[in-house]
Amino acid sequence: MSIPTAEYPYIRVTIDTSGLQPTATRAFGNVAVVGSAGGFGTATPNTPVLIGGEAEARRLFATVDPATGAIAGGGTEAGPLYRSVRELLLQRPGPSRIYAVATHDEGGDPDWAAALASVATAPVQFVCLARVTDPATLALLRGHIEDASDAGAKRMGVAMVDPDLTVPAGKTFAQAADAAYGGLKNSDGRMILAAARVATDGGIPVQDVAAATMGTIAGYQPHLSVLLKQVNGLVIPLARQFTGTEVTQLAEVAMLPLLDPEFIPGDGLFLGSGRSYNPADPSRLYVDVVRVLDDIEYRLKAGLIGAIGNVRIDRLGMEGLRSRFDAILEPLRSGRVIDGYTVDIPVLPILETEEANRSPGAAATLTQTRTSRAVEVLVTVTYAGSVHFLDVRLALVA
Secondary structure: OOOOOOOOOOOOOOOOOOOOOOOOOOOOOEEEEEEOOOOOOOOOOOOOEEOOOHHHHHHHHEOEOOOOOOEOOOOOOEOHHHHHHHHHHOOOOOOOEEEEEEOOOHHHOOOHHHHHHHOOOOOOOEEEEOOOOOHHHHHHHHHHHHHHHHOOOOOEEEEEOOOOOOOOOOOOHHHHHHHHHHHHOOOOOOEEEEEOOOOEEOOEEOOOHHHHHHHHHHOOOOOOOOOOOEEOOOOOOHHHOOOHHHHHHHHHOOOEEEEOOOOOOOOOEEEOOOEOOOOOOHHHOEHHHHHHHHHHHHHHHHHHHHHOOOOOOOHHHHHHHHHHHHHHHHHHHHOOOOOEEEEEOOHHHHHOOOHHHOOHHHHHHHHHHHHHOOOOOEEEEEOOOOOOOOOOOOOOOO
């Protein structure tokens, strides 16, 4: 007769991790800047390069004095692309990754189309053109953004208003800017137009408002409003700064003015609005809304791709599909990115009904779903948004 195993307070737990899948997340702070190297540096035109730091940008897009390591010619032998990349690197928080593309400048005319085409497949969420204010050239940026987004690579474009924009008599700066750049509006909210009257040299801005703004926006998570986020590295002469009235007018035409608010201690430039250049569609008016929608779309695609070809159109299969949605959206809700969500799979209630009790219409719907192998899912997401305006009423009581 054998002695039984001694009893003691112990619980053995074996965890099966074979079913775990990595969670796909979309980068939100990768940017690309396209511009002319001015004939300087060692970069190959129309070839995106990942910039690791200022020294690398200097080598690629400027002529370096071998003796000192500084930019040759007293700092003059560098093109617009180098200077824009340098301003991108000044942002805190800044972009996660910076891709830069030098245009092919043979004949002195940059080939913008070819350079933009080279970043079509780059994993970036923002693109700008280095120190470009010409509306016709910026239209190429808008076309690139729209084409890439339609092809699945969702991204936004950032452009800048000419600091020396001519304002006709009887017009405001905002009205003149809207008239000059109105062709850049995008109904999906994919264009951002920043305005700041920085100094110019020969008609070229000495600082890249678009690149600096793009770097600032890319540094924050998608659901955070870009309003009052600080933009580093820019200086606007006091006489050229926008007045409060001009800031309001620019915000009303959906542009991002840069301002130095009196109510924020110290000096600094901040984004004076949170809108994309899309005054026509209130549902996509704000930059953070567009970014969050892009992020959720990516998460749904990446999180559900494994269901294609595997999930069965039966009750257990549809319940499992419902769980996949919960796994994707619940972290966004608990993280306060979204306020709530609902997922409706119309075929699921049919499958939960006994076959004998299904109506002829429900049975036909189920048959159609199984024949076509296409399952309809309706997802509703509630986005809370952030405060942009406080209406304070101060009552004086004697």
